[in-house]
Amino acid sequence: MGPVFRPPQSPADVAAITDAKRVLRRAVQRRRTVRPEDRRTADDAARFEQLRAFLANAELGTVACYLSVPPEPGTLQLIAWLASRGVRVLLPVFTEPATPAEPTGEPDWAAYAGPEHLRQGPRSLIEPTTPAMGADALSEAQLIILPGLAGNTGGDRLGRGGGWYDRALRHADGAAVTVLLLNDDEVVEAIPTHRHDRTVDVIITPTRVLDCG
Numbered sequence: 001m002g003p004v005f006r007p008p009q010s011p012a013d014v015a016a017i018t019d020a021k022r023v024l025r026r027a028v029q030r031r032r033t034v035r036p037e038d039r040r041t042a043d044d045a046a047r048f049e050q051l052r053a054f055l056a057n058a059e060l061g062t063v064a065c066y067l068s069v070p071p072e073p074g075t076l077q078l079i080a081w082l083a084s085r086g087v088r089v090l091l092p093v094f095t096e097p098a099t100p101a102e103p104t105g106e107p108d109w110a111a112y113a114g115p116e117h118l119r120q121g122p123r124s125l126i127e128p129t130t131p132a133m134g135a136d137a138l139s140e141a142q143l144i145i146l147p148g149l150a151g152n153t154g155g156d157r158l159g160r161g162g163g164w165y166d167r168a169l170r171h172a173d174g175a176a177v178t179v180l181l182l183n184d185d186e187v188v189e190a191i192p193t194h195r196h197d198r199t200v201d202v203i204i205t206p207t208r209v210l211d212c213g
Contacts, residue, residue: 009195020192024158028149028186032071035183043183044074046206051078054179054202054209055143064090064109064141067118067126072147073181076115083112090137091128092164094121107168109137138171144178146200151180155199155212156191169198177201184208 009017063082068075082089093108110128121127138144146165150158157180159165169178178200184207203210 014194017192017194021158021161024188024192025149025161028158031185032183035071040071040074043206044077047073047181047204048077048081050204050206050209051181052081054204058143060087060142062088062090062140063143063145064092064138065145066147067091067128068147069124069126073183075145075181078145079112080115083114088112090133090141092125092168093127093132094123094125094164107135107138107164107171108132109134135168135171138168139173141172141176144169144172144176146178146180148180148182148186148200150186150188150191151182151200151203151212152188152191153203153210153212155201155203156193156197157200158191163196166196166198179204181205 060082065075065079065082066072067079079089079091089112090109091112093110110130110132112128113130117129118126119129146157146159148157148159172178178198179202180200182203182205184205187203187205187210199212201212203212
């Protein structure tokens with residue numbers, strides 16, 4: 001879906017929303033950290049099957065997808081499967097931030113060329129070693145698969161707090177479908193949102209596909 005209209009927020013509102021996001025992030029991160037490895041493996045396998053069914057009839061030339069790091073919902077199997085079907089997969093490139101307070105620098109993308117062309121980037125994030133293509137490369141993607149910590153049926157997404165994907169999505173094609181991968185217990189009733197926060201079109205968990213439109 002992308003940008004949505006939200007009413008103006010006062011400085012006090014912004015501060016309260018920021019605090020509420022912080023509390024929710026910590027709660028989700030704690031749950032993910034203590035989730036048993038066999039449960040994560042089973043959830044990843046089930047979510048991958050949901051994704052395969054969702055994409056079964058899709059004609060895709062380019063897909064952008066995050067590279068998962070445990071305990072995030074896994075994407076490595078999905079990325080390899082897309083590449084095996086001849087889909088070009090764009091992966092995030094995390095440049096060094098301009099200031100220590102920023103989690104990552106400006107958005108950039110590079111094409112997936114196999115697991116041997118991946119490395120550990122800034123802040124222990126995994127990124128491709130293929131040539132960077134710039135932020136505008138995202139405009140070529142018909143499908144964008146996003147990380148997150150929580151979401152709701154209206155498409156609101158709680159990210160990791162750096163704003164990287166909100167900035168990246170400014171370069172997306174307006175017709176691109178955005179998908180958020182979550183665990184079942186991370187679909188909640190309400191998400192605290194700032195005015196600049198973007199919504200997603202679809203949420204996929206191990207047991208269901210939610211159309212947020």
